[in-house]
Amino acid sequence: xxxxxxxxxxxxxxxxxxxxxxxxxxxxxxxxxxxxxxxxxxxxxxxxxxxxxxxxxxxxxxxxxxxxxxxxxxxxxxxxxxxxxxxxxxxxxxxxxxxxxxxxxxxxxxxxxxxxxxxxxxxxxxxxxxxxxxxxxxxxxxxxxxxxxxxxxxxxxxxxxxxxxxxxxxxxxxxxxxxxxxxxxxxxxxxxxxxxx
Numbered sequence: 542x543x544x545x546x547x548x549x550x551x552x553x554x555x556x557x558x559x560x561x562x563x564x565x566x567x568x569x570x571x572x573x574x575x576x577x578x579x580x581x582x583x584x585x586x587x588x589x590x591x592x593x594x595x596x597x598x599x600x601x602x603x604x605x606x607x608x609x610x611x612x613x614x615x616x617x618x619x620x621x622x623x624x625x626x627x628x629x630x631x632x633x634x635x636x637x638x639x640x641x642x643x644x645x646x647x648x649x650x651x652x653x654x655x656x657x658x659x660x661x662x663x664x665x666x667x668x669x670x671x672x673x674x675x676x677x678x679x680x681x682x683x684x685x686x687x688x689x690x691x692x693x694x695x696x697x698x699x700x701x702x703x704x705x706x707x708x709x710x711x712x713x714x715x716x717x718x719x720x721x722x723x724x725x726x727x728x729x730x731x732x733x734x735x736x737x738x
Contacts (some may be wrong), residue, residue: 542554542555542570542592542595542596542599543555543556543567544596544599546575548567548575549576550572550573550574550575550579551573551575552569552572553569553570553571553572553573553584553588553596554567554568554569554570555567555568555570557569562598570584570587570588570592571583571584571587572584572597578594578600578604579600580596580597580600584596589737592647596638605640605678610628631642631643716724
């Protein structure tokens with residue numbers, strides 16, 4: 542059996558051998574409504590018991606897959622929703638907020654229990670987060686030291702009279718002129734003429 546998901550329905554297709562064509566031919570057995578996936582009486586009458594079990598297995602797998610995707614999406618968007626809820630509670634103190642707070646507290650206790658049972662206890666998660674934050678901070682001072690070493694080396698090469706007047710832009714325009722001069726030479730090399738200096 543094959544299952545094709547269309548916009549609003551799931552098509553159930555059977556492949557049967559056609560002796561005239563000498564190959565298999567697809568035959569539409571029935572349709573299942575996506576909004577309320579269930580095997581209809583018409584579909585049940587036109588299928589064998591093996592095909593019915595295959596259809597039911599497909600519907601169960603599809604239901605589990607969609608549920609898992611929804612649960613994952615909920616976990617993925619939860620931090621942003623929690624931040625928005627925090628903003629809501631900073632600005633609202635009415636009866637609705639009190640009802641929401643009660644519901645959130647109950648759900649929060651359930652979530653903390655699930656996190657702890659899954660091995661994501663508060664101490665472990667915070668320790669790993671701290672390790673991730675400290676790792677880039679170790680690399681930053683080394684980069685800063687290299688930059689500082691380059692800055693110290695540049696004034697030593699320049700004469701004392703030029704050092705105060707030098708600007709980073711001046712160096713960039715100088716390098717652009719050098720590139721432009723190189724391009725003129727390379728263009729002259731291509732044409733075979735001598736470069737105009």
